Amino acid sequence: MKIATFNINGIKARAAALPDWLDEARPDVALLQEIKTVDEGFPREMFEERGYNVETHGQKGFNGVAILSKLPLEDVSRGLPGDDDDTQARWIEATVIGETAAVRVCGLYLPNGNPAPGPKYDYKLAWMARMEAHARALLATEMAVVLAGDYNVIPQDEDAARPEVWQDDALARPESRAAFRRILNLGFTDAYRARVFGGGHYSFWDYQAGAWNRNDGIRIDHLLLSPQAADLLTDVRIDQEIRGREKPSDHVPVWVDLAA
Protein backbone atom coordinates (compact mmCIF):
# COMPACT_ATOMS: atom_id res chain seq x y z
CA MET A 1 0.00 0.00 0.00
CA LYS A 2 1.65 3.16 -1.25
CA ILE A 3 0.70 6.16 0.92
CA ALA A 4 1.77 9.67 -0.07
CA THR A 5 1.56 13.08 1.57
CA PHE A 6 1.55 16.21 -0.61
CA ASN A 7 0.95 19.86 0.32
CA ILE A 8 -0.42 21.03 -3.02
CA ASN A 9 -0.77 24.77 -2.12
CA GLY A 10 -4.17 25.26 -3.75
CA ILE A 11 -6.21 22.71 -5.72
CA LYS A 12 -7.11 25.23 -8.43
CA ALA A 13 -3.49 26.16 -9.01
CA ARG A 14 -2.47 22.48 -9.14
CA ALA A 15 -5.21 21.32 -11.56
CA ALA A 16 -2.54 20.15 -14.04
CA ALA A 17 0.45 19.20 -11.90
CA LEU A 18 -1.45 17.09 -9.37
CA PRO A 19 -3.14 14.68 -11.86
CA ASP A 20 0.16 14.38 -13.76
CA TRP A 21 1.94 13.27 -10.60
CA LEU A 22 -0.89 10.89 -9.61
CA ASP A 23 -0.77 9.21 -13.03
CA GLU A 24 2.98 8.63 -12.70
CA ALA A 25 3.37 7.83 -9.01
CA ARG A 26 0.07 5.93 -8.73
CA PRO A 27 -0.21 6.04 -4.94
CA ASP A 28 -2.97 3.93 -3.41
CA VAL A 29 -3.59 6.72 -0.92
CA ALA A 30 -2.74 10.42 -1.26
CA LEU A 31 -3.12 12.76 1.71
CA LEU A 32 -3.39 16.33 0.47
CA GLN A 33 -2.90 19.56 2.42
CA GLU A 34 -3.73 23.18 1.64
CA ILE A 35 -6.51 22.41 -0.84
CA LYS A 36 -7.63 26.03 -0.14
CA THR A 37 -11.27 25.42 -1.05
CA VAL A 38 -14.58 24.50 0.51
CA ASP A 39 -15.72 20.89 -0.02
CA GLU A 40 -18.11 21.93 -2.82
CA GLY A 41 -15.24 23.54 -4.73
CA PHE A 42 -13.05 20.43 -4.81
CA PRO A 43 -12.92 18.84 -8.31
CA ARG A 44 -13.85 15.32 -7.15
CA GLU A 45 -14.50 14.05 -10.69
CA MET A 46 -10.88 14.64 -11.68
CA PHE A 47 -9.88 11.99 -9.14
CA GLU A 48 -12.92 9.73 -9.24
CA GLU A 49 -12.35 9.16 -12.95
CA ARG A 50 -8.87 7.92 -12.00
CA GLY A 51 -10.38 5.40 -9.60
CA TYR A 52 -9.96 7.31 -6.34
CA ASN A 53 -12.44 7.62 -3.51
CA VAL A 54 -12.43 11.26 -2.36
CA GLU A 55 -12.93 12.64 1.15
CA THR A 56 -12.38 16.32 1.87
CA HIS A 57 -12.31 18.61 4.88
CA GLY A 58 -12.26 22.03 3.26
CA GLN A 59 -12.31 25.67 4.26
CA LYS A 60 -12.71 28.90 2.33
CA GLY A 61 -9.48 30.47 1.16
CA PHE A 62 -6.83 28.60 3.08
CA ASN A 63 -5.97 25.37 4.91
CA GLY A 64 -8.09 22.33 3.94
CA VAL A 65 -7.10 18.66 3.74
CA ALA A 66 -8.25 15.68 1.66
CA ILE A 67 -7.81 11.94 1.25
CA LEU A 68 -7.71 10.23 -2.15
CA SER A 69 -7.79 6.44 -1.99
CA LYS A 70 -8.05 3.66 -4.56
CA LEU A 71 -8.84 1.30 -1.69
CA PRO A 72 -12.08 1.41 0.32
CA LEU A 73 -12.27 3.98 3.13
CA GLU A 74 -14.15 3.47 6.39
CA ASP A 75 -14.82 5.54 9.52
CA VAL A 76 -13.87 8.91 8.07
CA SER A 77 -13.36 11.59 10.72
CA ARG A 78 -12.76 15.32 10.26
CA GLY A 79 -11.01 17.72 12.62
CA LEU A 80 -8.38 17.19 15.32
CA PRO A 81 -10.09 16.33 18.63
CA GLY A 82 -9.53 18.38 21.75
CA ASP A 83 -10.92 21.85 20.99
CA ASP A 84 -14.47 22.35 19.71
CA ASP A 85 -13.74 26.04 19.12
CA ASP A 86 -10.99 25.30 16.58
CA THR A 87 -12.59 25.80 13.16
CA GLN A 88 -9.43 25.50 11.05
CA ALA A 89 -9.56 22.55 8.62
CA ARG A 90 -6.25 20.81 9.32
CA TRP A 91 -7.03 17.15 10.05
CA ILE A 92 -8.79 14.23 8.35
CA GLU A 93 -8.48 10.53 9.06
CA ALA A 94 -9.90 7.27 7.78
CA THR A 95 -9.31 3.54 7.79
CA VAL A 96 -7.94 2.16 4.51
CA ILE A 97 -8.85 -1.44 3.84
CA GLY A 98 -5.75 -3.07 2.33
CA GLU A 99 -5.40 -6.59 0.97
CA THR A 100 -3.74 -7.96 4.09
CA ALA A 101 -4.24 -5.25 6.72
CA ALA A 102 -6.29 -2.17 7.58
CA VAL A 103 -4.38 1.06 8.10
CA ARG A 104 -5.64 4.12 9.98
CA VAL A 105 -4.33 7.09 7.97
CA CYS A 106 -4.35 10.64 9.30
CA GLY A 107 -3.74 13.60 7.00
CA LEU A 108 -2.59 16.70 8.87
CA TYR A 109 -1.65 20.29 8.17
CA LEU A 110 0.11 21.49 11.28
CA PRO A 111 0.00 25.27 11.91
CA ASN A 112 2.98 27.27 10.67
CA GLY A 113 3.23 29.27 13.91
CA ASN A 114 5.06 32.37 12.70
CA PRO A 115 5.72 34.93 13.95
CA ALA A 116 7.21 33.39 17.08
CA PRO A 117 6.70 34.21 19.82
CA GLY A 118 3.08 35.31 19.51
CA PRO A 119 -0.51 34.02 19.38
CA LYS A 120 0.08 32.01 16.20
CA TYR A 121 2.99 30.23 17.86
CA ASP A 122 0.85 29.57 20.93
CA TYR A 123 -1.81 28.06 18.63
CA LYS A 124 0.81 25.83 16.99
CA LEU A 125 2.08 24.48 20.31
CA ALA A 126 -1.46 23.96 21.65
CA TRP A 127 -2.35 22.13 18.43
CA MET A 128 0.70 19.89 18.81
CA ALA A 129 -0.30 19.07 22.40
CA ARG A 130 -3.75 18.04 21.13
CA MET A 131 -2.11 15.98 18.40
CA GLU A 132 0.08 14.23 20.98
CA ALA A 133 -3.00 13.27 23.01
CA HIS A 134 -4.79 11.99 19.92
CA ALA A 135 -1.70 10.10 18.74
CA ARG A 136 -1.55 8.39 22.12
CA ALA A 137 -5.19 7.34 21.75
CA LEU A 138 -4.52 6.01 18.24
CA LEU A 139 -1.57 3.96 19.51
CA ALA A 140 -3.82 2.38 22.09
CA THR A 141 -5.95 0.89 19.31
CA GLU A 142 -2.90 -1.20 18.27
CA MET A 143 -3.80 -0.61 14.63
CA ALA A 144 -1.27 0.22 11.96
CA VAL A 145 -1.39 4.04 12.06
CA VAL A 146 0.17 6.56 9.66
CA LEU A 147 0.31 10.25 10.66
CA ALA A 148 1.21 12.02 7.43
CA GLY A 149 1.29 15.61 6.35
CA ASP A 150 2.88 19.03 6.45
CA TYR A 151 4.20 19.22 10.01
CA ASN A 152 5.77 22.67 9.61
CA VAL A 153 8.58 21.30 11.81
CA ILE A 154 12.26 20.95 10.84
CA PRO A 155 13.15 18.08 13.18
CA GLN A 156 16.93 18.56 13.27
CA ASP A 157 19.54 20.92 11.80
CA GLU A 158 20.41 18.31 9.15
CA ASP A 159 16.88 18.77 7.78
CA ALA A 160 17.68 22.29 6.53
CA ALA A 161 20.21 23.45 3.96
CA ARG A 162 20.88 26.55 6.05
CA PRO A 163 19.85 25.72 9.64
CA GLU A 164 21.19 29.03 10.97
CA VAL A 165 18.50 30.90 9.01
CA TRP A 166 15.72 28.93 10.73
CA GLN A 167 17.08 29.04 14.28
CA ASP A 168 14.46 31.47 15.64
CA ASP A 169 11.68 30.44 13.24
CA ALA A 170 8.53 28.67 14.47
CA LEU A 171 9.49 25.68 12.27
CA ALA A 172 12.73 25.04 14.14
CA ARG A 173 12.45 26.63 17.58
CA PRO A 174 13.20 24.31 20.50
CA GLU A 175 9.56 24.13 21.66
CA SER A 176 8.40 23.01 18.19
CA ARG A 177 11.14 20.40 17.96
CA ALA A 178 10.44 19.16 21.47
CA ALA A 179 6.72 18.80 20.72
CA PHE A 180 7.56 16.81 17.58
CA ARG A 181 9.91 14.60 19.57
CA ARG A 182 7.26 14.01 22.22
CA ILE A 183 5.02 12.52 19.54
CA LEU A 184 7.87 10.37 18.21
CA ASN A 185 8.69 9.27 21.74
CA LEU A 186 5.22 7.80 22.16
CA GLY A 187 6.50 5.08 19.84
CA PHE A 188 6.22 6.48 16.31
CA THR A 189 8.89 6.13 13.63
CA ASP A 190 9.80 8.95 11.22
CA ALA A 191 9.55 6.75 8.11
CA TYR A 192 12.09 8.73 6.11
CA ARG A 193 14.72 8.57 8.84
CA ALA A 194 14.19 4.82 9.21
CA ARG A 195 15.78 4.44 5.80
CA VAL A 196 17.74 7.55 4.82
CA PHE A 197 20.44 9.21 6.92
CA GLY A 198 22.29 12.51 6.75
CA GLY A 199 21.56 15.90 5.27
CA GLY A 200 20.49 17.13 1.84
CA HIS A 201 16.98 15.64 1.82
CA TYR A 202 14.21 18.22 1.61
CA SER A 203 10.47 18.40 0.91
CA PHE A 204 9.97 22.19 0.64
CA TRP A 205 11.74 24.97 -1.22
CA ASP A 206 10.45 28.54 -0.91
CA TYR A 207 9.23 30.21 -4.11
CA GLN A 208 11.42 33.19 -3.25
CA ALA A 209 15.06 33.91 -3.99
CA GLY A 210 15.63 30.92 -6.25
CA ALA A 211 15.53 28.50 -3.32
CA TRP A 212 14.96 25.48 -5.58
CA ASN A 213 17.82 26.30 -7.94
CA ARG A 214 20.16 26.73 -4.97
CA ASN A 215 18.73 23.61 -3.24
CA ASP A 216 17.99 25.81 -0.24
CA GLY A 217 15.33 23.48 1.17
CA ILE A 218 13.89 22.10 4.38
CA ARG A 219 12.35 18.72 5.30
CA ILE A 220 8.97 19.44 6.93
CA ASP A 221 6.63 16.87 5.34
CA HIS A 222 6.69 13.68 7.37
CA LEU A 223 5.06 10.26 7.72
CA LEU A 224 5.07 8.94 11.27
CA LEU A 225 4.40 5.22 11.65
CA SER A 226 3.01 3.35 14.65
CA PRO A 227 4.96 0.18 15.53
CA GLN A 228 2.42 -1.94 13.67
CA ALA A 229 2.85 0.24 10.56
CA ALA A 230 6.63 0.51 10.89
CA ASP A 231 6.87 -3.28 10.82
CA LEU A 232 5.25 -3.18 7.35
CA LEU A 233 7.58 -0.51 5.87
CA THR A 234 9.19 -1.59 2.60
CA ASP A 235 10.09 1.69 0.89
CA VAL A 236 10.14 5.47 1.34
CA ARG A 237 10.90 8.31 -1.04
CA ILE A 238 10.70 12.05 -1.66
CA ASP A 239 9.54 12.83 -5.22
CA GLN A 240 11.91 15.80 -5.37
CA GLU A 241 11.96 16.24 -9.16
CA ILE A 242 8.33 17.44 -9.09
CA ARG A 243 9.57 20.78 -7.75
CA GLY A 244 11.36 21.59 -11.01
CA ARG A 245 8.27 21.30 -13.22
CA GLU A 246 5.77 23.84 -14.57
CA LYS A 247 3.67 25.57 -11.91
CA PRO A 248 4.86 23.43 -9.00
CA SER A 249 3.71 23.55 -5.40
CA ASP A 250 6.41 24.76 -3.01
CA HIS A 251 6.21 21.28 -1.40
CA VAL A 252 6.84 17.90 -3.07
CA PRO A 253 5.25 14.50 -2.34
CA VAL A 254 6.75 12.13 0.21
CA TRP A 255 5.55 8.52 0.28
CA VAL A 256 5.91 5.17 1.99
CA ASP A 257 5.15 1.69 0.76
CA LEU A 258 3.70 -0.69 3.34
CA ALA A 259 3.27 -4.45 2.99
CA ALA A 260 -0.48 -4.20 3.57
Place this chain on the structure above:
DNA sequence: ATGTCCTTTGAGAAAGGA
Protein backbone atom coordinates in the same frame (compact mmCIF):
# COMPACT_ATOMS: atom_id res chain seq x y z
C1' DA B 1 18.05 41.07 -3.70
C1' DT B 2 12.72 44.07 0.56
C1' DG B 3 13.78 38.64 -4.45
C1' DT B 4 7.29 34.50 -5.01
C1' DC B 5 3.00 32.32 -5.19
C1' DC B 6 -1.92 31.57 -4.02
C1' DT B 7 -6.39 33.15 -2.58
C1' DT B 8 -10.00 36.55 -1.53
C1' DT B 9 -12.27 40.81 -2.15
C1' DG B 10 -14.82 43.02 -5.44
C1' DA B 11 -14.07 45.09 -9.96
C1' DG B 12 -7.90 46.97 -9.90
C1' DA B 13 -4.83 46.40 -6.73
C1' DA B 14 -3.86 45.13 -2.22
C1' DA B 15 -4.18 42.11 1.90
C1' DG B 16 -3.02 37.93 4.41
C1' DG B 17 -0.83 33.57 4.71
C1' DA B 18 2.98 30.90 3.91
